[in-house]
Amino acid sequence: MRKKVSNLMVALLVPLLASCSLFGGSDASSDSSAVSSVSSSVSSSSDSGSASSSSSEPADATTIEAYYPFSASVFTKYLGEGNEYASFTVYPQYIEGNRMQITSNNGGTQIVTVLELADGELREVFTRPETYFRENMLEKTASGDAANQLDILLKEPLEVGNSWMNASGVPSEITNLTAQIETPMGNFEALEVTTTYEASTTKDYYVKDMGLVKRVTDLGDDMVVSSSLEARNENVPETQQLRVFYPDSELMGLDATSIALSYATNDVTRTILAEALKNVPDAPGGSLIGPNVSINSLSLSDDGRVYVDFSQEFVSEMNAGTSAESLILQGVVNTIGEYYGVQEVYLTVAGNPYESGHILMAEGAYFTVDYTNVNE
Structure with a gap:
């Protein structure tokens, strides 16, 4: 606190x-x-x-x-x-x-x-x-x-x-x-x-x-x-701690780990965060998002929401069933929302509302940070 x-x-x-x-x-x-x-x-x-x-x-x-x-x-x-x-x-x-x-x-x-x-x-x-x-x-x-x-x-x-x-x-x-x-x-x-x-x-x-x-x-x-x-x-970087949420091995909930971020002057937050989400050693498979995923834009708006737009690989490289996909999305939302200290995250893919074979978000619909399924 x-x-x-x-x-x-x-x-x-x-x-x-x-x-x-x-x-x-x-x-x-x-x-x-x-x-x-x-x-x-x-x-x-x-x-x-x-x-x-x-x-x-x-x-x-x-x-x-x-x-x-x-x-x-x-x-x-x-x-x-x-x-x-x-x-x-x-x-x-x-x-x-x-x-x-x-x-x-x-x-x-x-x-x-x-x-x-x-x-x-x-x-x-x-x-x-x-x-x-x-x-x-x-x-x-x-x-x-x-x-x-x-x-x-x-x-x-x-x-x-x-x-x-x-x-x-x-x-x-x-x-x-x-x-x-x-x-x-x-x-x-x-x-x-x-x-x-x-x-x-x-x-x-x-x-x-x-x-x-x-x-x-x-x-x-x-x-x-x-x-x-x-x-x-x-020649010293700024450092931060990022808490990353990821699906547990049983796909029953979310585990969390702490990752150290390192920024030089003028480094871009979305680039550093994307690399962090690709390198989560404690997560099954060692990552939360695919290896070729990039974050196109990331910002905190005056409406109190974080707006993040992922590249198309966010969906195409996920390769997960409904339960796993829901947990991955919740993990990403929790991670980004907590980093910015907000409750609502508007997540899009290539500029469009999130859509996959299992989940379809309406235009303007946002995700909410939720710790209900986070393992203690």
């Missing part, structure tokens, strides 16, 4: 969005089954765009790119003091053009944030709390009240005294260019940004070619919370 987020934890984490990302996505399953691994090369690219900085040229030392590089497949970890949720991890999930999507995890909640570098500003343009799945959200931009909660992290010119007003009405200012900062990873000379809230003050410290290295929040009454860079590892 995921922890409930306290008001203080949210207050501490929200300002950290621009520096946070995940190493270990969805909650690990409590199932004690053996864990197998599905990996992707960190150096690989995907159809989401190449994982690179917004510029191939070295960043000028006076630009935002120098202090906040859009670096692919870099895992960063921050050590917290003063609050149990001050420690967090960071991972860049997607980078394309002048936008980067990061995911943050402080042990109590996980948040996805999209950053945009434009017009001399690095700003948050979208955020989604409690996001334990991986999906490309680079094209999303917040509006209304949600947009008013987003901040400008850095603004050029990078000079002492340069200040700006965030959408929430909170002011920020560059207050030092050569602040001497100590962290578990070492000592740095950093650019300091001071943000003044109604009841607290936060100082963010950015180092050239590294990004955020420290954050210190003074809450008053001698209460100080800090997060300091503890580790920065390059």
